[in-house]
Amino acid sequence: MNIRRLADHLNISIGTVSRALNNRPGVHPETLEKVLKAATELGYVANQSGRSLRRGATNTIGFVIETGHPAHQAGDQFFYVVLDAMNLYLAEQRYDLVILPCHSADDPVEFLSRVIARGIVDALVMTATRRVDHRIAQLAKSKLPFMTLGRSETPGNYSWIDLDFEGVARRSVQEAVKLGHRRIAVGLPDNDVALGYHYKAGYLKGLAEAGIPVDESLLIRVPTSELGGFSLGKQVAGMAGQPTALLLCSEVTAAGVYAAFAEMGIEAGRDISVVAFRENPLMRFLNPAPACFRLDLDALGTRLGETVLDLLSPDEEIGRRRGEIVPLTFVQGKSLQPPRNPA
Amino acid sequence: MNIRRLADHLNISIGTVSRALNNRPGVHPETLEKVLKAATELGYVANQSGRSLRRGATNTIGFVIETGHPAHQAGDQFFYVVLDAMNLYLAEQRYDLVILPCHSADDPVEFLSRVIARGIVDALVMTATRRVDHRIAQLAKSKLPFMTLGRSETPGNYSWIDLDFEGVARRSVQEAVKLGHRRIAVGLPDNDVALGYHYKAGYLKGLAEAGIPVDESLLIRVPTSELGGFSLGKQVAGMAGQPTALLLCSEVTAAGVYAAFAEMGIEAGRDISVVAFRENPLMRFLNPAPACFRLDLDALGTRLGETVLDLLSPDEEIGRRRGEIVPLTFVQGKSLQPPRNPA
Structure with a gap:
């Protein structure tokens, strides 16, 4: 067209x-x-010829972020490091990277229409992927190759890379159960972001494996932010039938949880165990050190670069759309201790 | 050309x-x-006609960031919020915003040559401004209108907006002196970023006003990062003739300073007073709460949008290049107390 x-x-x-x-x-x-x-x-599509698109009309890759929601996907310095590694890889392949920010008052679908229409990129990397993501349906109709950081249930001809949220949650439950925890709370996002579903699935799987019945009151939804973490910490500490452990699906909530605990005289590990998500530089300043999971951000950025350029390959096998789950490594921390009164 | x-x-x-x-x-x-x-x-210039450039050949504004250096200018969520407000303003004026990331292994001048050559934006906002900034000389030669976030001593036909680093440092000294402090250390960036010079100038002005002689050993240069802050905290706490107060030119070092103090049994305020730079959401989780300075990020983002579009105005008065210093408001905090043994 x-x-x-x-x-x-x-x-x-x-x-x-x-x-x-x-x-x-x-x-x-x-x-x-x-x-x-x-x-x-x-x-x-702005540049009509599929062939010229394939060969790279602009030699530019677009990376779509949503501003005003700092922690939709992972927040803080996550993107700085990932983008740097991705940019470096793309530069070696003689591609430029532009970041396309969709602002908080804009409609993500309309925003994307403009990006597609203007034809300024050869391919897109989408972030803040939703479980049901209208942008995917929209991109699938355009001829613009794209991939997502984060899975979606919306079908389409695209590649994706996702962190292993399910595996992390399951492993977190396993580590807590190993020490005697059975009353394990979990902080989940309060929106439709896909990672929340995967984290919850892993949590439920872990409980099922341990024969622990699900208590819906232990699934707590808060904004993925420092303040969301603060609210989470307060809620967990204030519960009748206080949980003995708390699992976090994002690292940005950890500081807030610790601050709420401190206000209530609760120490992570000694009183309520905490397993955080991704290890980051700020975590080493939380005391006691949080049990968490290590992710190689450089490797992730490079992999994003490889995957998005593969989309443009004329080689059918290389250009094949594919999904990839990136594992994280468990890191011991003093925030995870046996419960004081084992069940 | x-x-x-x-x-x-x-x-x-x-x-x-x-x-x-x-x-x-x-x-x-x-x-x-x-x-x-x-x-x-x-x-x-890619699009030869000055007139068409003036009218907006692309209707796109570029915002240049340097990745791999998360805290060059301010780090963390600073840019998310500022870019959101700027993007919103630009959208109202029917301009799009693209973020152009210069990766850590790239040469900033060569990067900029490509941006200029490709003609994908009508004007640029530059960040991580250096005291002597070769990119400014380079841009001045091109016909591409630009502004900087942060002042530079390099001359050129551009507008700039800067936070009042000098005013903040001077006020920080004044607040400390008012309580009886005379041995006041300062954490400065270990690179050529312009804000370091302005912060230092304000610090020296504050000391001079109070008749306090300068002790060079109290000017400590560290990377503007959490770990830099940790090193800063250790150095200050370990000094012979321990300072009674410490001023920070960036908020990202605060958590590290607090962690270093905690390890050494030092409490901010009680033992060594701390005045941080910009108030941010993480600060409310530091205990005792840091004295710091409030900045309206939304207003800053909007002002950036206005200033960069003014560059494109055919009206001579509106299009005139100008500099603007954004003031910050002092916020009391328990990290600033009278010294235990006043001089």
């Missing part, structure tokens, strides 16, 4: 369609919406 | 020059270097 056919289909001038697709002023909001909707549905 | 004249000047084919400027494969490294150097020196 090229711009002329899109204009014909809409019965709007090419000039207006072009202005709408390129986010230029002077287009009536209703017209803008109509153009972007049709462009998405009809699979419009 | 257009591509044909650049090719003529270099006596290289237009095709090769184009491939070099667009970072495409098959260009000999020496040729690449020659082309980029000439493009920079001769002020090549």
Whole structure:
């Protein structure tokens, strides 16, 4: 679908369609919406030739982030390190990287329509993947190759890389059970981000393996942020039938949990054990040191670069879409101790 | 300077020059270097017409960050919030924002040559500004309008916005002196980033006003990171003639300073007072709460958006290049107490 056919289909001038697709002023909001909707549905691509797209029309890879939600995926310095390694790999292959920020008041689907329409990248890496992700359906209709950081249940012709949230949760339960814990709480995201489902699945699997019945009151949903962690810590510490252990699906909540515990005179490990998610530099300043999981961010960034360039390969086998789960390594920490009163 | 004249000047084919400027494969490294150097020196711009550039050839603003150095400017969630507000403002004006990451192994000047050459943005916001910044000289030669977040001593036709590092340092000294401190240490960046000079200037001004002689051993240079803060805390606590107060020019070092103090049985405020830089969400989890400075990140982001679009205005007065210093508000905290043994 090229711009002329899109204009014909809409019965709007090419000039207006072009202005709408390129986010230029002077287009009536209703017209803008109509153009972007049709462009998405009809699979419009800025650079019409699939061949030239394949060979790399721009030699640029786009990395889509959502600002205003610092911890959607992992927050803080995660992206700085991952992007650096990915950028380095892409540069070696003579590709440039641009980060495309979708701001918090924007509609992610409309944002993506503009990105697709403007044809500024050869392929996209999507982040903050949802379990049901409309952006995937939208991208699948366009001819723009893409991959996601994080799995989704929305089908489409794309590759993905995900951290092993399920494996981490299951292992966290196993480590806690090994020490005698049976009343194990878990902090989960309060939104539809896919990692929450995988983390929960691993948690439930771990409980089932240990023959521990599920207590729904121990599944606590909070924003993935420092303040969310603070609320989580308060809730867990204040529960009737206090849990003996708490598992975290994100590292950004850890400092908040520790602060809430400190306010209530509770010490991680001694009173309530904590297993955090990804080890990060700030964690070494939490006392006692959190049990957590190690992830090689450099390797992840490089792998993202390899995977997104594979999408562009004319070689059918290399270009085949694939999914990959990245394992994390358990790191002992004093925040995980046997419960004071084993069940 | 257009591509044909650049090719003529270099006596290289237009095709090769184009491939070099667009970072495409098959260009000999020496040729690449020659082309980029000439493009920079001769002020090549991708879109030749100054008029069309002025009107916005791409309707896109570029924001240059350096990855691999998480805390060059401010680190962590600073950029997420600032970029969100800036992006929102730009979207209202129908401009898109792209973030252009320069990776740690890349040469910032060469990186910028590619950005300029590819003509993908109408204007640039530069970050991690150095006191002497070669990128400014380079941009000044190109026709691409730009502004910097952070001042520089390198002259050029650009606008800038800077946080009031000097004012913050001076006020920090004043607050400490008011309580009786005279032996006041300061943590400074270990690189050429401009903020370090301004912070130091404010510190020296504050000392001079209080009639306190400068003790060079109290000016401590560390990396602007959590680990840098840890090293800083250890050094200060371990000094013969321990300082009674410590001022921080970045918020990312605070957690490290607190951790080092904890290891050495030192409490912020009671034993050594601490005045941190920017208040951030993590700080409320440091105990005792750090004295620090409040910055409205939303307002800063919006101001960046306004300032960069002003560069593109055909109105001479609006388009005039200007500098702006953003003040921060002092926030009391228990980390700042009178010294135990006032001088």
